[in-house]
Amino acid sequence: MEPVMTVSPDLERRAREALADIVALRQGVASEGRATFRRWRPRITRTGFAPSALNVAHYMAVRRRDLRLLQRRLMALGVSSLGRLEGRVLASLDSVAVALSALAGVASAATPPSQRQFFRGEARLQRNAAEILGPAGPGRNGRIVVTLATGDADDPAIIADLVRRGAEIVRINCAHDTPAVWERMIASARAATTADGRRSRVLMDIAGPKVRTGYVMTPQDRSRVYVGDVILLSREAQPSAPDIPFQMTCTAPEVLDRIGPGDRVSIDDGKLHGVITRAAHGGFLVGIERGRLGGVKLRSEKGLNFPTADLGLDPLTDKDRQDLDFITAHADMVGHSFVQTADHVAALQEELARRTPDWRRLGLVGKIETPRAVRNLPEIIVQAAGCQPFAVMIARGDLAVEMGFERVAELQEEIMWLCEAAHVPVIWATQVLEDLVKDGMPSRGEMTDAAMSGRAEGVLLNKGPNIGLAVDVLGRLLGRMGEHQLKKTPTLRALHAWDERGPGPAESGPGQ
Numbered sequence: 215m216e217p218v219m220t221v222s223p224d225l226e227r228r229a230r231e232a233l234a235d236i237v238a239l240r241q242g243v244a245s246e247g248r249a250t251f252r253r254w255r256p257r258i259t260r261t262g263f264a265p266s267a268l269n270v271a272h273y274m275a276v277r278r279r280d281l282r283l284l285q286r287r288l289m290a291l292g293v294s295s296l297g298r299l300e301g302r303v304l305a306s307l308d309s310v311a312v313a314l315s316a317l318a319g320v321a322s323a324a325t326p327p328s329q330r331q332f333f334r335g336e337a338r339l340q341r342n343a344a345e346i347l348g349p350a351g352p353g354r355n356g357r358i359v360v361t362l363a364t365g366d367a368d369d370p371a372i373i374a375d376l377v378r379r380g381a382e383i384v385r386i387n388c389a390h391d392t393p394a395v396w397e398r399m400i401a402s403a404r405a406a407t408t409a410d411g412r413r414s415r416v417l418m419d420i421a422g423p424k425v426r427t428g429y430v431m432t433p434q435d436r437s438r439v440y441v442g443d444v445i446l447l448s449r450e451a452q453p454s455a456p457d458i459p460f461q462m463t464c465t466a467p468e469v470l471d472r473i474g475p476g477d478r479v480s481i482d483d484g485k486l487h488g489v490i491t492r493a494a495h496g497g498f499l500v501g502i503e504r505g506r507l508g509g510v511k512l513r514s515e516k517g518l519n520f521p522t523a524d525l526g527l528d529p530l531t532d533k534d535r536q537d538l539d540f541i542t543a544h545a546d547m548v549g550h551s552f553v554q555t556a557d558h559v560a561a562l563q564e565e566l567a568r569r570t571p572d573w574r575r576l577g578l579v580g581k582i583e584t585p586r587a588v589r590n591l592p593e594i595i596v597q598a599a600g601c602q603p604f605a606v607m608i609a610r611g612d613l614a615v616e617m618g619f620e621r622v623a624e625l626q627e628e629i630m631w632l633c634e635a636a637h638v639p640v641i642w643a644t645q646v647l648e649d650l651v652k653d654g655m656p657s658r659g660e661m662t663d664a665a666m667s668g669r670a671e672g673v674l675l676n677k678g679p680n681i682g683l684a685v686d687v688l689g690r691l692l693g694r695m696g697e698h699q700l701k702k703t704p705t706l707r708a709l710h711a712w713d714e715r716g717p718g719p720a721e722s723g724p725g726q
Contacts (some may be wrong), residue, residue, distance in 0.1 A: 216453065221317060225291070230319035232287050236267045236314060237323070239279070240307040247272035247303075257342055258600035260574070266338060266637040272303035274592060276297045291317060298702050300634040302327075324518040325404035335637055343639035343671040346547065346577040346603035348382050348415045351408065354692040355545065355700070356673050357382040359417065359641060362403075367395045367527035369404035377406035377414045379685040383672065384414050386548070388419035388537045400544050407624035410474055415546040417579060420534040422551030423527040425518045427481065429464035438509030439486060441502055443513070447479070447490075449498025451702060455495045464518050473523045480498060480519040484615040485510045488702030521616040535565060542569040547577035549607065551699075554586040556597035577603040582629060583612030585645060591629065605672065606633050630669060634701055639671035647688060651678035656687070664688055669702070 221229075250271035258264055276299070285295040293313045299306035301657075308324040309332065315322035347357045360381040366372045373384065384403045386396050387647035396418070403414050429451050436459075439445065445460040446452060449467045464470075472684075473479075477490045480502045487504040529552045541548050551561055559580070566573035569718045578598050582588060591606075598604040608629050614622045626642075633640045647664050656664075667673045673692070675684050 221319065224530035226318050228287065229291055229314045230320070232284070232291060233311060233314040233318055233320075235284055236307060236311050237285075239276075239281075240311065243272050243275040243307070244304065246275035246278075250274065254596045254600070257597055260600055260602065263599050265650065266335075266342075267600065269301070269303055269335060270592065270595065270632065270636035271406075273300060273632070276303055277631075293317075300631050300636060300702065302332055303635070305332050305334075305390055308328075330458055335635075338628075338637040339639065341632065342599075342603065342637055343605075346605050347639060347641075347672050348577075348669075349412065351380045351689060352383060352410060352580065354668075354689065356668050356670060356692040357667075358688055358692075359383040359385050359643075359672050359679060360685065361385045361387060361672040361675065361677045362399050362472060364391055364395060366402070366448045366677075367391070367398040369376070369581055370405065373399065373402040374406040374417055376685060377403065377408055379682055380408060380689040381675075381685050382408070382412070382414055383417055383547075385417045385419065385674065386545075387419050387421070387643060388534075388541070389419070393537075393540045396540065397544070398624070412418075416544065417547040417549055417577075418541045419549030419579075419581070420537055420541070420547040420551055421531065422529050422534065423466065424552075425469060425527075426465045426466050426526070427512070427514055427516045427518055429461075430512050430514050431459075431461040432512050433459040437511050438483075439502060439505065439512050440509045441505050443502045444491075445481075445488070445500045445502065446495060446497055448495055450496075450498070452495045458495070458499070460512060462512060466525075469520065469523075469525045469527070472525050473498065477523045478521050480521065480615045482510055482516040482620075483611070484519075493622055509610075517615070517712060519612075519615050523663035527552075528561075529553055529562060530565065538565055538569060542566060542573065542576065545576070545607075547579050547580055549579040551581050552583065552587075553580050554584055555590050555595060559597040563597075574602045577605065579605045579607050581607045581609045581612075581643075583609035584616050588613075588617075588629065591632060592636075595633070595638055599636065599638055604646075605639045607643050607674070608670075609639040609643055631702070641672035641674055642667040642670035644676075646673055646675055647715055648676065648678075648682045650687060651680050652686045653678050654683070661691070664691055665695050668692045669699060 230236040247268060251268045254267050258267055281296060288295045294310050305327040308327055311324040312322045312326040326610060350357050358381045360376050362384055386399055400416055403416055407413055439460055443460055444458060445462060446455060446458040447462055449470060450463060451461055473490060475490050475492050479488045479490060485506060486502055488502040490498045491501045492499055553559060565574060580594055580598055582591060608626050610622050610626060613625060630640050633681055646667060647656055647660055649660055673688060675681060698705060
């Protein structure tokens with residue numbers, strides 16, 4: 215005879231109550247998700263993305279609710295607490311409903327998903343990542359993306375070495391160099407092969423409308439700006455305003471028509487932060503509220519950001535349109551800098567379509583670097599992935615400048631969760647192993663950051679003299695961490711840190 219499971223009356227009661235909440239939750243999520251999906255459906259021409267769009271619509275509906283109390287009740291009942299439902303929203307809710315029905319001793323109205331159905335979203339994400347980013351290196355899930363330097367164009371051995379070490383993707387920033395230089399870089403990348411015979415892919419980022427400081431005026435006796443100082447931001451220098459010793463113009467003077475008192479200003483990629491206090495001398499006075507203790511030199515050609523203002527800038531400049539002629543003929547992926555809305559994506563797609571009838575096969579990487587882009591990310595994903603292979607790059611440097619350093623860690627998690635729900639691969643970017651790349655030794659903090667990057671499908675390394683060593687270190691780190699973590703899910707590989715074997719050295723490779 216099979217043993218009979220006995221359930222206490224208290225457990226049955228709690229299971230029935232939780233089941234009622236799960237059923238109601240599923241009904242609400244399914245209804246809201248269908249409504250959102252119907253609004254998105256006309257933009258989806260890539261039919262394979264439709265199930266992913268429906269799932270991310272369901273995910274957005276779930277995350278509009280605060281489920282923390284329900285989660286604790288589910289944990290106490292020994293069933294899933296819904297903490298890892300990103301890639302399979304309805305399947306997760308149905309599985310929990312079936313388990314709760316068994317505990318409550320009632321017939322389940324939900325159909326239990328098969329194992330294949332339950333992990334279907336995970337398989338879609340893996341396929342999408344391989345389609346746009348190519349296969350990952352042996353023993354790891356994450357791809358390594360390397361930014362090429364100008365000098366690499368004339369030394370094919372450098373690029374060949376990076377690819378051999380395990381760089382699956384080479385990145386070219388179109389803000390620098392010329393088509394002749396890019397062509398030499400790409401020729402070297404195409405000729406190189408990895409240790410197992412694979413060739414790297416080419417990502418080319420269009421520059422976008424970067425606003426920078428123009429003419430700068432400082433006092434003769436002091437060039438550094440400190441907290442408490444005031445800077446005049448205007449269309450042209452104002453020598454008739456000697457009471458304001460610090461002055462600057464910007465490279466896109468039209469933005470002054472879109473800003474005003476109360477708007478925040480970031481100078482030199484976040485080294486100085488201030489707020490516009492009032493209009494003056496045909497421009498605005500910016501009071502500096504945060505900055506380095508030792509002050510910051512005010513210089514020309516430094517980044518200017520206005521996090522709280524909609525600058526109305528076209529994310530495609532005339533230079534970008536010229537560069538797209540080259541990109542569509544030579545690259546595997548185009549990186550869309552400063553994309554902020556679905557309309558921006560559609561405008562780029564129109565430009566691609568003008569240049570090649572096969573544009574839907576070209577990968578698109580959306581660089582998420584502003585608050586507006588974060589807010590519009592679901593619409594950006596649908597417009598992009600609904601038409602062509604798509605990945606999201608989390609540009610953490612620009613996000614930190616725009617939204618503050620305190621928000622970056624939180625936002626990068628939310629972006630990764632949303633992308634997982636849409637089965638869209640993510641590239642983790644900005645300052646990964648920066649000290650190692652530039653100085654030869656990593657900090658402890660950046661090693662932890664690099665380990666966390668293993669939850670993304672790609673990791674970007676910037677250029678520097680020790681980039682080859684960084685590729686080696688990151689490859690081993692991704693291999694080891696991949697055995698412990700798959701997206702949000704810890705995986706329970708056997709551990710040996712506390713037994714006689716002890717933890718292996720870094721050089722021992724994955725699984726040691």
